[in-house]
Amino acid sequence: MQGNSAGTPCSRDPLLDVKVRFGQRLRALRTEQNISQEKLGEMAGLHRTFVSMVERGERNVTLATVEKLAKALGRRMADLMPDAP
Amino acid sequence: MQGNSAGTPCSRDPLLDVKVRFGQRLRALRTEQNISQEKLGEMAGLHRTFVSMVERGERNVTLATVEKLAKALGRRMADLMPDAP
Numbered sequence A, B: 001m002q003g004n005s006a007g008t009p010c011s012r013d014p015l016l017d018v019k020v021r022f023g024q025r026l027r028a029l030r031t032e033q034n035i036s037q038e039k040l041g042e043m044a045g046l047h048r049t050f051v052s053m054v055e056r057g058e059r060n061v062t063l064a065t066v067e068k069l070a071k072a073l074g075r076r077m078a079d080l081m082p083d084a085p
Helices: A018-032 A037-044 A048-055 A063-073 B018-032 B037-044 B048-055 B063-073
Strands: none
Touching: A018 A048, A018 A063, A018 B063, A037 A048, A037 A063, A063 B018, B018 B048, B018 B063, B037 B048, B037 B063
16 A cells, blocks of 8 residues: 555544644745745744754744744744634 | 833833733733633633733743634634734
8 A cells, every 4th residue: 555545534634733734834835935944944043854844743833933934934923824724 | 119110121022022922912802802811711721820821921832722722712823923023
């Protein structure tokens, strides 16, 4: 078998997990600006691997981190918030 | 002397500290709905003293907490984000 078989429930439903939804939002805004994870990390004062983990929904980031990422992307903090599931 | 004397700079400038700005925003939304800290805590599954600390800008809350508070207040997570300083 390759990957998840059809019908296998995902262990982290993006509709449920705020970390995953935030990571998807961050990735969308970053790629929209053609910035690499490394570049975003540099601009936000965060390590590239941390940015990568955040985008994969593996970190429950704090307000301070949201603010750093928002500033680096030139967006408002509200712009980074995912919609309700 | 009582409280801060005039001209004494505040050690935590609300224009600079994202925790303080978030706390102010949360308090504004809560009082708008005439809900006590205790009631908000109950609805969000958080302790009253934690809600109090958040409103005073003493906690660097995570996305998961922002989501709980937003749900309890019937608002979007983005509505809880403070504007840039």
